[in-house]
Amino acid sequence: MTTVEDRPLPAPEAELEYAAALERDAVQLRRIVDLLQRVDVDDPLLLDVAEELDALSEHLENPVETVTETIRNPGWRHDPVSGVENAIAPPIILESQPDGSVTAGVEFGLPYQGPNSFVHGGISAMVMDHVLSAATTPKDGPIFTAQLTVRYHRPLPLFVPLTVVARLKEREGRKIWATGEIVVDGKIAVSAEGLFIQPRPKAAR
Numbered sequence: 001m002t003t004v005e006d007r008p009l010p011a012p013e014a015e016l017e018y019a020a021a022l023e024r025d026a027v028q029l030r031r032i033v034d035l036l037q038r039v040d041v042d043d044p045l046l047l048d049v050a051e052e053l054d055a056l057s058e059h060l061e062n063p064v065e066t067v068t069e070t071i072r073n074p075g076w077r078h079d080p081v082s083g084v085e086n087a088i089a090p091p092i093i094l095e096s097q098p099d100g101s102v103t104a105g106v107e108f109g110l111p112y113q114g115p116n117s118f119v120h121g122g123i124s125a126m127v128m129d130h131v132l133s134a135a136t137t138p139k140d141g142p143i144f145t146a147q148l149t150v151r152y153h154r155p156l157p158l159f160v161p162l163t164v165v166a167r168l169k170e171r172e173g174r175k176i177w178a179t180g181e182i183v184v185d186g187k188i189a190v191s192a193e194g195l196f197i198q199p200r201p202k203a204a205r
């Protein structure tokens, strides 16, 4: 049986086409997740959908025998916040600003609901972690969240455009602090501060 490892490497043009297809797959999966939140639980259509999704998973599962390919290519296209190839990412597309800050616009739908009609607090924390880390990430290696403090000032509504912003606050050796906010209608709904650490080189651990 052919494994991911055995398959011939695609030509670069084909690779671009496959990456674009993966992005489209993620868009459709997000659409399905959203629709499944809204469908009536007594709709018999759900039985057909379950069959079709089963068949689709089987189709995909056959050639994909290992997860090593995913582990080999981690990064921004795959991560759970801004990963355009990851269906669980909203995705939030980050923009670097000339002043060094990072900004993003996002609108959350029903799959991200916590309290009735509001965004789940854990989702806000995940977004803050990610955007703060993007504002700190040095170009010379990985960085890990060591501490994240999130303050919820007001509930974050679903179906409303939100602005996320983060900036570097201070740096001391391998330790970097960043702060950021999620803003709705010009008001801060969520604010956060994080400490991010560049890990010691393996040899020094």
Ligand SMILES: CCCCCCCC(=O)SCCNC(=O)CCNC(=O)[C@H](O)C(C)(C)COP(=O)(O)OP(=O)(O)OC[C@H]1O[C@@H](n2cnc3c(N)ncnc32)[C@H](O)[C@@H]1OP(=O)(O)O
Pocket (backbone or CB within 6 Å): 074, 075, 076, 079, 129, 130, 133, 143, 144, 145, 146, 147, 174, 175, 195, 197, 198, 199, 200
């Ligand atoms: C592609 C998209 C990427 C997006 C990434 C989003 C961010 C993430 O989700 S990262 C994942 C979540 N975080 C983790 O899993 C981190 C787990 N923790 C670790 O790996 C380690 O504890 C790590 C790397 C944070 C620190 O380890 P290490 O480099 O050995 O630290 P160490 O040398 O002991 O300490 C260095 C300094 O940091 C301080 N420090 C270490 N950990 C902490 C902490 N949790 N809180 C406060 N200070 C700390 C130490 O006191 C020390 O300070 P000083 O230099 O003043 O004495």
